[in-house]
Amino acid sequence: MCSCFEIKVKGAKFGPRTGLLSTGHGVISSPFFMPVATKGAVKFVTHEELQMDMGVECLISNAFINYLNPGLSLIAKAGGLHKFMGWDKGLFTDSGGFQLILDHFVHKISDKGVVFRNPFDKSLELVSPEKAILIENALGSDVAMCLDHQPVFGKSRTDYLDSLIRTIEWAEVCKKTFDKNENKINKKQLLFGITQGGVHIDLRVKAAQALNEIGFDGIAIGGFGIGEAQRDMYNVISASKKVIPEHKPVYVMGIGSPLELLNAVGCGADIFDSAYPTRMARHGLIFTHSGPLKIDRGVHKQSFVPLDNECGCFVCKKYSRAYLHHLYKTHEQNGLLLLSYHNTFFVTNLMKNIRTSINEGTFWEFKKDFEKKYVGKS
RNA sequence: GCUGCGAUAGUUUAGCGGUUUAGAAUCCUCGGUUGUGGUCCGAGGGACCUGAGUUCGACUCUCAGUCGCGGCC
Numbered sequence: 001m002c003s004c005f006e007i008k009v010k011g012a013k014f015g016p017r018t019g020l021l022s023t024g025h026g027v028i029s030s031p032f033f034m035p036v037a038t039k040g041a042v043k044f045v046t047h048e049e050l051q052m053d054m055g056v057e058c059l060i061s062n063a064f065i066n067y068l069n070p071g072l073s074l075i076a077k078a079g080g081l082h083k084f085m086g087w088d089k090g091l092f093t094d095s096g097g098f099q100l101i102l103d104h105f106v107h108k109i110s111d112k113g114v115v116f117r118n119p120f121d122k123s124l125e126l127v128s129p130e131k132a133i134l135i136e137n138a139l140g141s142d143v144a145m146c147l148d149h150q151p152v153f154g155k156s157r158t159d160y161l162d163s164l165i166r167t168i169e170w171a172e173v174c175k176k177t178f179d180k181n182e183n184k185i186n187k188k189q190l191l192f193g194i195t196q197g198g199v200h201i202d203l204r205v206k207a208a209q210a211l212n213e214i215g216f217d218g219i220a221i222g223g224f225g226i227g228e229a230q231r232d233m234y235n236v237i238s239a240s241k242k243v244i245p246e247h248k249p250v251y252v253m254g255i256g257s258p259l260e261l262l263n264a265v266g267c268g269a270d271i272f273d274s275a276y277p278t279r280m281a282r283h284g285l286i287f288t289h290s291g292p293l294k295i296d297r298g299v300h301k302q303s304f305v306p307l308d309n310e311c312g313c314f315v316c317k318k319y320s321r322a323y324l325h326h327l328y329k330t331h332e333q334n335g336l337l338l339l340s341y342h343n344t345f346f347v348t349n350l351m352k353n354i355r356t357s358i359n360e361g362t363f364w365e366f367k368k369d370f371e372k373k374y375v376g377k378s
Numbered sequence: 379g380c381u382g383c384g385a386u387a388g389u390u391u392a393g394c395g396g397u398u399u400a401g402a403a404u405c406c407u408c409g410g411u412u413g414u415g416g417u418c419c420g421a422g423g424g425a426c427c428u429g430a431g432u433u434c435g436a437c438u439c440u441c442a443g444u445c446g447c448g449g450c451c
Contacts, residue, residue, distance in 0.1 A: 034413095065414055095413090105414075253412095273413055279415095332417095336417055
């Protein structure tokens with residue numbers, strides 16, 4: 001067990017903090033947000049833009065999806081997922097546990113693992129916790145995530161308890177498999193455990209304690225972003241922070257709206273990922289410093305101002321809302337390119353500003369100012 | 379001047395003498411979207427050219443007018 005995480009600046013106990021996560025592909029400044037590259041690419045944004053323009057140091061891909069297509073042997077031939085993708089910075093892989101909330105994806109769940117339906121050829125495929133880890137080892141990501149069991153939102157406490165127990169049992173198997181495998185292509189690969197338990201604080205605390213005992217490089221809080229009240233989520237993060245050792249990075253999975261990121265950092269979380277910014281861009285919802293904006297609305301038809309005049313991205317420097325509205329409404333692909341770029345830039349820039357404010361001791365003022373200007377829900 | 383065809387949401391259109399509160403797409407407004415997933419999903423708004431007639435009943439049939447496209451003198 002290495003100490004992969006170093007705390008740089010922290011405020012109050014359990015409050016916001018900056019740190020450094022050491023991986024096989026560089027040291028990543030936290031708190032950070034990972035754009036989602038499920039199939040090895042962030043939709044409509046190139047690696048070059050992410051790295052050169054936005055300073056993104058880490059992405060997350062999906063082990064299960066890559067395993068199904070293009071498959072492990074091809075990725076092995078390429079020399080691992082990093083080389084296959086042409087990405088030489090940090091890279092997490094999700095095990096595929098999140099897909100468990102999607103009915104059409106899952107055939108059956110048992111204690112042995114999950115029988116998935118292959119979306120590419122409809123065949124059935126058992127993914128056990130052992131197999132999930134071996135896949136992630138073979139892909140050579142910098143951080144492998146355990147296979148977890150996430151119930152759909154709104155289940156009973158008993159259901160959450162069941163999924164939690166299963167997730168912890170699987171976490172033990174994942175850890176053993178990970179430690180035993182000496183053929184990892186990424187010798188510095190890290191392993192994170194995931195808590196479940198819905199909004200039940202006592203379940204979440206038990207889950208975190210159980211993961212502490214097993215011993216992971218970092219702890220992820222899973223199961224959010226699917227319908228629960230935001231206040232419940234922050235309570236869970238805060239409660240979890242109290243039982244997770246201070247030197248462990250805390251990763252809140254699936255969170256990606258500006259206000260959620262800001263609040264979760266305030267609760268002491270270090271790492272995030274979400275398809276939200278890019279998916280919202282594809283659906284025409286644009287983040288700005290004065291709140292979310294829907295580019296398809298008729299009011300933008302003759303609006304010759306930038307999406308966000310406080311944003312430094314090239315889209316905001318160069319193009320008007322009227323032009324982007326036109327591209328979006330006429331289904332011109334460049335519209336999605338530019339909007340996805342902006343939203344991703346916005347979120348990564350927000351994280352950059354959050355890190356600066358923590359380092360300078362002004363996080364809470366920064367948060368208050370941001371929220372004051374940011375009118376709207378997400 | 380004569381004549382043929384046509385006229386339904388902002389746009390492109392479906393349809394019928396009564397079971398149609400006129401259907402669709404687009405458009406407009408609003409909501410949703412968060413560890414695969416579709417420039418996606420959901421709700422709402424908006425129309426039978428005008429007038430007269432036939433008929434129990436006309437957006438639908440007849441006539442006239444207006445407008446559009448075409449032909450002829």
